[in-house]
Amino acid sequence: MREIYLSGYSNFIIPFMIGMIFVLSWCAIGAVRIILQLPADDRKKFFLSLINPRIMLKNIRDWFCDCLFHVKLWKRNKLLGYMHSSIAFGWFMIIVIGHIEVFLYTPERMHQVWYPIFFRYFVAVTENTMKGSFFFFLMDFFLLVILSGIVLAIVKRIRSRFFGMRRTTRASITDLIGLYSLWSIFPLRLLAEGFTADISGGSFLTKSLNTVLHSFLSDQMNMLPTWWAYSIALCIFMCILPFSRYMHIPAEILLIPLRNAGIKVRHARKGIAKLQVYSCPGCGVCIDACPMSAVKANIKDTTVYLNRQIKRYNERRIEEISDKCLLCGKCTAVCPVGVEGDKMRIAQRSLRKYNLAPSYANIDENILISRCNKFVNTSNTNVTSSKNQKVIYFSGCMTALTPAISKATTSLLQKSGISYEIMDKDGGICCGRPMMTAGRIEQAEEMIAKNTAIIKASGADTLLLSCPICYKIFKERYDLEGIEILHHTEFFDRLINEGRLSVNKEDKKYAYHDPCELGRGCGIYDQPRNIVNMAGKLVEGEKNRKESICCGGSLGSLTLSFEKRKALTENALNNLRIASPDTIVTACPLCRSTFNRYSDIPVKDIAEILDEATMKRKR
Amino acid sequence: MSIFGFRISPSSAMNLDTIDRSRFEELCRIEPDAARCMSCGACSATCPASEFSGMSVRKVLLCLQRGKEEEAFRMMNNCMLCGKCTMVCPRGINTRHLILSICRIYDKEDKR
Amino acid sequence: MIYQGKQKIWSDYQKEIPDDHWFYVRSCIRQNFFPGSERMMMEICRNVLGKDFYETEHHTTCGGIAYHCDTIPQETAMTIVARQFALMTEAGYENYVASCITSFGNYTEILETWHEFPELEAKIREMLWKACRKEFNKPKYLAHSSDLIYKYRNDIAEKARFRLVDKENGEPLRVVEHIGCHYSKMFPSKGVGGAEYPYVLAGMIESWGGNVIDYPERRHCCGYGFRQYHVKANRGYSLSNTHKKFESMEPYKPDMIITNCPGCPYFLDRWQYVIAEMEGKTYGQNGYGIPVLTYEEVAGLVLGYDPWDLGLQLHQVAVEPLLDKIGIEYCAEDKYKGLNRKDIMRPGLPENLKCF
């Protein structure tokens, strides 16, 4: 390899350098700003994580898996995964190999940033070595990989159904510019390298192209315009990058270590929230995932559009989108980059200014305590009480409207001989989760404090919950040291395993619906399935577990009207009907009453079927 | 002025001629369903806050329409936004958002 | 206001009132509040119109206030009333006329109750016999004394020296009529013109040249209400009701108020002073109040009696502007001269309400 130009410089690198400097400084300033915007304790946490080798290792793994290989996408959709990883990883490899080449052949040029990018222009091949051919091959190979990805991208652009995506985002104008410039970079590179392949050398792709080109274009002067075009395409892409969805490429690099450091969304627009917005690649996976998309009118209210509107500071739309959401968390679960759509929306809601603020200071918790500190001693001789467990059962507001659940739960408690007390049989204070989802954190905290005082004063050692909405906030926000917080599915599963409840399997098919707050919200998937399997035959809906579809009754949505929820519920029901179950089983009072409204199949809570299945034994 | 030991007591009647309903109308623009309440009282019966502050969405709506705003605010003070009222409303009124909207539109201090 | 509509209602509520031979019973409180009124009633009926009116010093209260204040049971009130009827029977009269609205309401209520429950009447007859060995016939006709003045209104108008018109321009005076609640609100058919738009005072005003004004709170109570005024804690409520009436009639600029109840003129009159002192507000023209007169006083005025003989100096609100407007001559110096020119002393004048 020898250099052709002494200066190692040509004017066509100017556009590239402009783009490069622009995008790098933009990203650097952005990264600094985001880190500065983090609350002080979060910032400290972040820096500490960077020197923690375990986290750092995880960061590296995530960088590779998420940014380059798009493992999550692969898992979801092979074609889509290939398309993304081919471009990302291919490009990455071209850059890396380019640098290696520079390092190997012209180490004195390492400081010239553009050199590895336009390497083929500046050098001429002097000898054919195995090593050289290998690199030429690698370069051409990865270029081919990228080009194949781009072909797929073009196909996807024209026919997204081909990729199994029912709906995709509508690109904004900057996105389109970014897209077309990205598409043009690699064909232009191929063309440029093709023109110079006879001088600089090349492999199967560039060399063959060179031959083809030479067959009708004898003049090598054609090569300069193509290198110019290549550089300009790079410049356009890099300049438009911060304003297009391709910002997700640099943003995700920062998001990964921040997420691994355990930093949560605390402000709606600053710090990690801002980073999440920019990390959104606008892929539109959340559109198909969103339960609201069952109604076409709701498509524009999905997370990808929320991020776009936040970027545009369109406050009216931000409010609409964030208030409409059911907060089922499915978009978060499927997001390839880890944008937390539900948390982002709660954060947006918390920005809202209210003139009237409720306060619970006037509520005398002593009255409530006195109602729930007399534990019922069940004397069931069939079961031997292993430990002197005191369970306080908080049935919750929604269960008050589905008494079948609380009745079955208490019946099961009695059957297993547990000493229990119902915390809110004569009414009580809401768990605070609905208030929290409305973004009124302060009020929710006040309720949490009241309930904490009541539970602590009751003398219980276990807090049993029927409602996943309550369960989530009790798990996440309550500080109940020494008191175990259990959802009834966990609790009953444990009782069955301990042999305190013996279940008679019934010849029935049960389709289990994962409530959003219990499944995606708290990660409880297996215990309910164990119970259902004990009580009968478990069948799954088409989408289940992490992919389960919200029943549509969620309290998370503030603005979705009653009549507009019907279609969502019916969509969720169709998903469960797929295995033609005898009964739909869920573990949430709200899901139960929502489904019951429109279902032609009986809908029951897991406690109910368990209560039935344990009843037979006694006869 | 002489002191008699008694005074002219203000009228307890709600005078619709003098009540300013502009904020209620604003509320109805945001929440058209606010006008659809048929005062069945299901919300009041199920409300966990009614025990503490006498909360009742029905009464709140009525008070706002009849210029008894203070009374409405007093009732709303213990609302926990739990959504039971939304669940039981036969007219399908989105009471939770309604309450949030009231909290935004109305102001204790601002006496229009 | 559609006058024909009211006329139609009035024609539905016509009450039969005999022309002559009445047994007259006075009111407990009117003689203290407006001492000229009942005297003027006798004067007009006996001397001016030449009717036969009998009264006896043996009659007592009807028990109405005690009954309405829940201090005596209705049987007691009935026995008292039965005794009054016995006095009438003994005197040989069949037509019974009461000066007091509450009495009139009380009599009406008792007669109606007896009509519905004859056994109660028998019981009362027995009780009266045990108590004072008297027997009675129920009056053939029962009237309030305003019913009689209403009946004689045209005779009075013929003999009148003055009419209720502004002497300057001949415009009829704007007159507010206020009917005592117990007159016909309980038994609309027993009052002249029913309960909603009673004609009894309106008829007098029309005959004597005035114009009745119909203001929104026309039906509203004067505010007296036995249980309200008599308890000091409730007195503000009593005042508030009067205040409400005045606020309502104010835009119509009334020249005078005519009443037919013992309590109403008193409260409408005196509370104007209280309101003026509390709020600084007066309802008449130029800082005066609106004169409140009883129908007998008005009858006396139009017949040309001396205002001070009618007892108008005992009103809180100055009547002089009204007298001037009608053109009734009076001697300002004689205002506080009583019978036989005896000085009855000048009262202290209020701060905000213009008086003489």
Add this chain to the structure above:
Amino acid sequence: MKEIVVIIGGGIAGLEAATQLLKLGYSPIIIEKNDRLGGHVARWNRLFPDMTPAKDIVDDLIASSKDANIFLNTEISFVNRLKDSYNVMLSNGISINSRFILYTTGFRLFEAQKKEEYGYGVYNQVLTNADLENWFNTDKDKRISGKDIRKIGFVHCVGSRDEKARNSQCSKVCCITAIKQAIEMKEKFPESEVFCFYMDLRLFGKKFEDFYTKAQRDHGIHFIRGRVSEVSENINGQVIVKAEDTLAGKPLKVTLDLLVLMSGMVCNPDSTKAASMLHLPIDSDGFLQSSDNVFHITSSPRKGIYYAGACTGPKTVPETLAEARSAVLDIHSEITAGKK
């Protein structure tokens, strides 16, 4: 010879019965005391819930029953009962022998002036539902036309469910009529505020609840649960309405530019008169008494005498029409049973 059926009353029930009888090949005779057919419905403008023009319905009925013998301006002088038929003597001297008499004598609107406290006929700005329909039809009413109407009140249950007005029955249609008229007024005066004072809202019929919802949400009509206790007039000629808002538990007053009284349906004295000629029983509410109120609502206890429509109690238009058809079918079955 064609069987003759005497129909007393040329309202929609009479016309519909005549139409059906003609179709079955009988000879109906309609006796109408007024100079026109169509009864109350002919005076109405539009009918709930489809806003059908009342004129269309009446015109259709008149057209389809034109082959019947119709006596306008005619009353019944007397009716004699013969062995198995009736002799009907008309005021115009004609005598008819018939085995069947169908009473379609209808109702009478409660005379709103009887509720003196509401001031109908005393205050300028108080009118009835019938006056309002008349205005919709003719656009002539000096109380409304050309006036600046900003606040309108509707009083439900005027003369209905009112022992004092001697009508304890619910007139059934006033709630929905009030809502219909409230919406119509709101459409005519979009800037106005409309208040409905009700005791209970009885919206039992098909689509009625939709009307209510529409009135609440789309038209912003205020519903106040409380019976108007008194009405007075202020110096500008507006009416001041007082009621208790029973839901708030507070007295309430409002000044209105127009007050519409929803006069209810009361028994028609003419139908009572016509019934007394044959000693037909009268119910406690003053309406004609059917054999029973579940199965034989159109039958009288007397052979050959049938009822249809509001003569037996307040009815909606579709109910009235259905009863007319049902009564005709009863008559038809009796005739055909006799022939066998």
